[in-house]
Amino acid sequence: METYKLHVAGLERDLPICPLNDNLSIAGFVMFGDVEMTIRSAEELLKRVGDFDLLITAESKGIPLAYEMSRQSGKKYILARKSIKLYMHDPVSVSVKSITTAQVQTLYLDSTDMEQIRGKRILIVDDVVSTGESMHALECLVEKSGGVIAGKCAVLAEGDARERTDVTFLGELPLFFK
Ligand SMILES: O=P(O)(O)OC[C@H]1O[C@H](OP(=O)(O)OP(=O)(O)O)[C@H](O)[C@@H]1O
């Protein structure tokens, strides 16, 4: 298997190169199961971001990172879901098409989450920012809820996102074009 060597948060990992289509591959960065990477990334991001009241991330790969940043900072995290559950009240939705997913996905927040966000400084968190669609969808949900965006952060910026100055990130990933 072809791999890409990543150095981030003082750690080294060999990421598998995964084709997305005939012309484009990514180095797959999946923190699920990698507790050391999750803890170290959360520490490093928290050192770099400013004050905030609440974290928000999107289902699913952002969850362990948001959990760990919440644990370390003592601030709660809100999760934007990718499907509506029966226990969600009056969900609001935003569409999103990330680089890894063929079809358009939808992110949902329920009214309880929106009430918590209203008037608060919200830190947007994700594992990777690539096209920026997922982060943009989270921004829309925060704005719809009446929250103030305190900052945006990701462990890795991929492709064009490496040039972004509005997102705090710890490392970079290339895209692999044929
Ligand atoms: O900047 P973008 O192009 O939007 O890509 C980044 C998003 O893609 C991945 O999620 P994915 O859609 O693969 O969903 P998953 O976390 O549920 O696997 C990743 O966790 C980010 O949320």
Ligand SMILES: Nc1ncnc2[nH]cnc12
């Ligand atoms: N390189 C990558 N690995 C995992 N998820 C991603 N989402 C966007 N880019 C990604």
